[in-house]
Amino acid sequence: MRGIVTVSFAAVAVLALVARPAGQTPVVARPGGTTAGSSGQSAASGTGAITGVVTDATTGQPVPGAVVYLLSTSRRDGLPMPRMVADPRGRFVFRDLPAADDYQVGASHFGYERGAYGRTEPGGPAGQVALADGQWVRDVSIRLWKLGVISGRVVDERNEPVVGVAVRVFATRSIAGRPYLVGGSVDSTDDRGVYRIANLQPGRYQVALLSVQSTILASTPEGAPLRPIGGLASGGYSGNARLGGAVGDASVNLDDRHRLAITNFGTPPPPGDGTPRAYPAQFYPGVRTHEAAETLVVELGTDRTGVDFQMRPVPAARVSGRVEGGSGEVANIMLRLMPEGLERLDFGVEAATTLVEPDGSFTFLNVPAGAYTLVMQPAIMAFSFGPGSIRLPEPAGLVTSGISVGSLRAAPDVGYLRSTVEHGGDVWARQPVSVGSSDVTGLVVRLQPTVKVSGRIAFDGDTARPTERDAFRLAIEPADGDPALGTSSAFIRNGETTFTIEGVLPGRYALNRQLGRWYIMSAVWNGRDITASGLDTSTGGDVTDVVITVTDKAIELGGVARDRQGQPAAASAVIAFPVDRARWTSYGWSPNDFRTATAGATGSFRLPYLVAGEYYVVAVDAAQADAWTDPRFLEAAVPHATRVTLDWGDHKTQDVVLAEVVVR
């Protein structure tokens, strides 16, 4: 797969609307004749009502025209639930509703972040409405937020606008207890050189003008692999088949064997007779490193204009050498030259990329001076944050054989994209490269074999064995969250009880302890239990004979959250976290001993999927639902928390009292 990758994150609520199962709610055809289309429900009518108003969170004014919708997971009839357009005073009325204790009321309007009943901040958790037969729940207030905007203009050294170049925002996120720079939305400039990145959550951002010098081989077939990422916006290069030219032919020959692909980055000056020149990537305001970049503070409704860039060509060098090691075919392996310190970022941040020739040689064209890390790995993984779809500028010539996307439990608004690279197989490379004013030649890149992790699965007691129909993944995740290590997994099916995880880079990994319908009780390697400490592959050798013992005895903690007056603490956030402070960081992306839940309208909560251990449980304001990713919050929460011991198979009840946790 090639070309533009669009990653979008949809709220899970969307999935609540399943296709109607056959035969549950017959639709009775009405007698003949036509009736005017109406918004009434033809089935599943009830006697409840929910009414309220939609307002702009900043101005307090009603938002007429907003679309208000209902969600309920307990309503099993599968019928789509009604939607209402808010009237000129922002009001909405849902009538004839069947009883349910978990209605969510959402609202959406163009240019606003989606709101929901009970949501107190953008992106925060939604509350629930319990509706009994005949009950009228009134004055449901939904606030919609206008988020922030950063915009600017890109010009070149002659102050002419630069069209179709990619600009991206970056922000820091805490993952597994460590800060990471993560990329957000991308925009590309229009015919005036103007870009505009909207829908930014309140926070601190850095902005970069991307520029990748993508070298492809003269032998790279024209067309598909050269596909420009011009889909970022109209007006990028587009080949025109009607003229007889190849689609995506925006590349230039710099010598007989190499071509520079011009995609959504500035077209460099022609090499001419003098020194080649390139437009380097830059952070606002015109600096080369993110350390020197200005941090822009975005608040609700911020419209930050004038975040402008001027592209200036700098002398560029050619970096060439050969790859050594690796047992297989090296042709078309993609090498990426990442700016030092930005190795963990994704497509579009590379200073340069190139493809290895069949004889093992490689050349990066047009590399600006700087300190870089040359990176090659079997799968490229990166994080991104933010709503909606992000189109990532893939390097020209990259051929991927598989793409997976997902979200990180360890960082609630961060998603990941993992692209398995077609060429290269089971090797990796990572080494510093320093580029000055002259060409770098004779660089030797040593391809290192990746590590295999293998073993077997043991079943505790009378734990059910897998059947032919079971299929699940055993996944390991970088303990400190580093996306550059990537995740690797073994697909286990057909009743197998052995596993091999291939393509693992040296490092320390956490186990995701949810394994299909089982839970990992322990993982033992070389006589040591590595369940908590993680698996260390940094010695570079294969890891064999790991014994993973699993159980099917699930654990669930339930209860009721109340405020200090004993009233149900509806929509509060209930958090379970481990007592052991060593577990507050380095837990990978899917910590099995952290769980949060939103208390329902009656204050009740459920925390399923926990693993055995000692826990603290605390109820806090909904706004702090994601605060557990910060160890300082956990420290502050301990005095307010209730201690619970959970063993396999436990279904315990523990009521909690809403606490005010203040992080200093």
Added chain:
Amino acid sequence: MRARVAVLTLACGAMVWFTAAPGSRLRASTPQTPARDATFQPTSGTASLSGVVVTDGDTPTPVRRAIVTLSGDGLRPSRGAITDDDGRFAFERLPAGRFILTAARPAFITSAYGAKRPNRPGTAITLSDGQALADLTLRLWRGGVLAGTLRDEFGRPVAGVPVEAVRAVTPPFPTPTLTLSNNGVTTDDAGEFRIFGLEPGTYVVRASPSAPQTGTMGAPSEADVDRMLDALQRRAPAPIGSAPVQNDVPDPPAVDFAPSYHPGTPRAAQATRVTVVAGQTVTGLDFSIQRIATATVEGRVIDDQGRPVVGIGVQLMPGAPPGPFEPRVPRAPSATTDREGAFSISSIPPGEYRLFARAAERQLGLTEEGPAVTRMSSAMQGNLLWAYQDLAVTGNDVPGLVLRLQPALRVAGRVVFDGQTLTPPEDLTSLRVVLRADSVVGGAGFINGVVQGNIVAPASVAADGTFELPSVLPDTYRLSVTGGGLDGSGWWLASATAGGRDALDFGLPITPGGGADVVITFTDRHSGISGTLQTASGDPASNVFVVAFAADRTFWGPGSRRVQAVRPDVDGHYAIADLPPGDYLLGALSDVDPEQFDDPAFLDQLVPASIRLPVAAGEQKVQDLRVGG
């Protein structure tokens, strides 16, 4: 914890269908790019070529940082260069041959050397060994810009709505071209949109807002809300388990967002037509999004014995191919029948629809109530059962529809190789016969409710040349043959006759109750017309178009293979290949819009100025022409 689900959409996946568009009949006569070769050696030679890229207009100015691409049959790979600050470019060490030279720059329209207007075919350049061709001037046109603001019914800007500049094109099939897909943007947070790099032409501007979630959407007025709240106030709390209270206030009308065209109409026919010339910026295209009344369509699906069919998918598809400016990839709302075979599809905007159900026969199992679809599969295999009904939705609910399934139709035939010099391919089994429906009905597949194509699953050809498509739905189809390594082999698809008519000329009509028996003939005898064009003074005339079109008017029409045009090379040579045998009219034109060839009235105008030329089977007619005399 807020669980999140990530959805991956591959934008390029959607493009597959777009690029399947049939090629324009107006071709620059340059073959396509070469395939990958393990023993790659770049071509090189002793010729050179250089020139300058300038803007169009009375005072041309150099265009810097344009990418100039030289491609041609004997050049592997094609060459690319960046223009310098004076707009200059140069290619060295070129082999002799014929080349096409193009220039591209963002916000400009990719243009070919010799093109008279943007996005028109250029003139091929011929180079001999050692030749140094200098001072070529390549004109590059700045694309047009359409900009405006989108608002809601309250006059407030609406953000995040897709807006497209849609060009009226009348291709032979309702298939978008690659060019169109580049014309979409999304309104920014101020409701503004700006679409740039547009080819000259006539456009309408369409916004396509959508609402979250599904389900009927009510749009009560302020008075409606007052009345409903008042009724709730007056209602006594109902005892638990009591019957629903009758509402004395009717439900508000059901509505949904609809695509909206500038100046604020849901109808493409009423949209403002904006004509853009190269480099023109049209601002102030402000308009409002629309909500329109929607309806619910309900009915049942039964089998041929009248028993309800449980669990079959029912889709509501556009009833006719989209007209000019209308969306070409419509949403297809769908539902699945319940235990009684009943279905209900809500939020249907007004329009002409075809309500459509189908399942493979072997997917149907029997329940107590009747046949049930046991396993839905997207594969179109086995005997297909289908039913459809055309309906017009006007904002009123449509209840009581009955769809009775009936078996699909059979198209069979054989592939014949009629060779004089070539021997037929030994293995015919890699050939595929492909039918493409004129409308979206015949073979429409759906992914996530979006019509993905109009191609019937291709039929494999048996070793003896026979083939069978067992499950074809009534429609008119375009027939083609793929695979078998026939491209470039010298074999040419000459005819596909069924019922005495050639499907390659007139399409393959399949009507209910009928089927078709098709004889597909490949030949190695190519017929065509070639020659040289000269001006009155005897110089090569390359700055014109040569068109050959059938003398018999019944062959005229969109996409006809008997209407072809080319531009001569710089040396005046032209060649029109693979014309079916017959009487042709040959003419020359100074400039033409390719779409004009679809218009019989335009061809009629050419008749008096054309030469009549019979072309026999296998005949390579040579006809030199002199123009401007």
